[in-house]
Amino acid sequence: MTATLRARTAAALTDAGFAAGWRAVRMLPEPAARGAFDRAGRWAAGRQGTGVRQLRANYRVVTGGALSEPELADLTTRGLRSYARYWQEAFRLPTLSSERIVTDTDVVGLEYVQKVHNEGRGLVMTLPHSGNWDAAAVWFIDFLGGPFMTVAERLKPESLYRRFLEYRESLGMRVVPLTGGPRPSSEVLRDWLADGGSTCLLVDRNLGSGGVPVTFFGRAATMPGGAALLAAQTGAALIPTVCAFTERGWRLTFAPEVPVDGPGRLKDRVGTAMQDVADAFARTIVEQPEDWHMLGRIWSDVPPDPPAEERA
Template sequence: MAGTGNPGLSHRFEYGILRAVAFLAGLLPLRLAIAAGAALGWIAWSVLGVRRRVVMTNLRLAFHEVPDRDLRRIGRRSYMNSGRFMMEFARQQRLGRDHIDRHVKVGDPVRLEELRKTHGALVITGHFGNWELFGIVCSYMLGDVAFLVGRQSNRLVDGYINRMRSCHGIELYNRRSAVKGVLTSMKRGGYVCWLSDQDAGDSGVPVDFFGHPASTPRGAAAFSVKLGVPVVPAVLERHGNGADHILLIGEPVYPPEGVPVEEAETRVTAEYTKQLEEFIRRRPDLYWWAHRRWKSTGLYSRGSKTNGKRRET
């Protein structure tokens, strides 16, 4: 949780670095900024090796039949996508409707129209493609959109990131205001977006993710079951190496009737997680693999396939 006192020197330094990078990114033309971000991602993977062991372990768990040389290629491209994403985020205030119209296509316009006709829905995405631009795209294409966000430990960074997120009129709900915010949005027929693909610890719902149980946040399913609204998985997939993206919308997941609440929540969570996995399998190089997704289920301590020491091929 973000601190309430005066920020320390390290937090001020982190904030200064963030603002400096954002300033420099703003000086470059968009295409050049995105290319520079890809180069930074390549350096982070190939030279610095930032969390490379974690990434390789995760990729081996997800794609155990794929040779390491191909997994390394996926990992490198994932970092390059993240670099592009960071440069786009640094310029997010400029990425308005004009940018969306020129650079974002809809994969299935029929599904978008169906979602627009839905009176209240929870739109779930993952750390895939450009998940921050995803919120802006949803805002322009759906209208009444709010985003559920977590808090950074550095409150200076947290404030800056949230200002960037809300600059296009997106309402933000934090964990404390989530219940009231979601209820308000659903009553007026709006949409609440949030990321739901990270380890949720002991409070999560264990469901299958790439063939292994993964603790998954239960919030979306809990609201879905309580309010009777659908959960709709969706992602913003990068197309090529530049600023072009495709909005992909999955099948709406409705809460099952006539089953206990806990079982209903598990079914909803399992189904939207399965659809997110399908998006990731389509383009694994666009997913952020550096998070220990299976941490709470103890998978990292089991066997040679999960300890990051598989023989390189």
């Protein structure tokens, strides 16, 4: 079998696995699905894969190194259980009514987005990878009374990307590809915001080259500056937003609008704004760190923890 054929076969199996998972989980009673995914999260924590060990290292930074090794292990297990809950809900979300999601979402700082919405301005919501941002999307669409726009990274295979695209569009989002679209995603978003539209963008990890230097939990990191740039170019409000879980449902925490206008160079204003976003994220994430599902590397000087047997 050639390398190309092996890659295509693996991609097809990945897509088929997601499709089967979507069907199977939706057929399960909700308590059974929750229990199964919770066990999967515990199992993943015990496996100590690279992503799990990176999550552990990231949690050490978030908690300021104040946890003992057993406490850090417990937090990491809770983080994997929270991440498993996200996937369980992602598979089942289209079967849940929007009324239930809206009713079971607690909102902190609603006045910040309500003020901007009443003014008829666009909203640029910046989010970290925390809680369930798909459930938050359902709440946000209900609040807006219409769709918002977001950007999706192109997954491989293309059929898997299309599956996630259709899923998010079924929730009411407008999705543009990060790359490979008929127009650059930044142009599409700029036009949408200039017309008073709203967008939600995940910004706690910089996937491209460059990025804006920030201090995040006391360490140097980079975040994409596109959200702040879009707000500055269109007059939309830049609102940091953090999603988390509650026992009953979900919680959304909105921070006050981050200013992007005023004197000085645009580049400097964007950098200052993204630092404010990073600070807002940190203030909320630290309250319930297990809901921050960052299994990737954020800080260049924070690699994955070694396996447990090497830490002993």
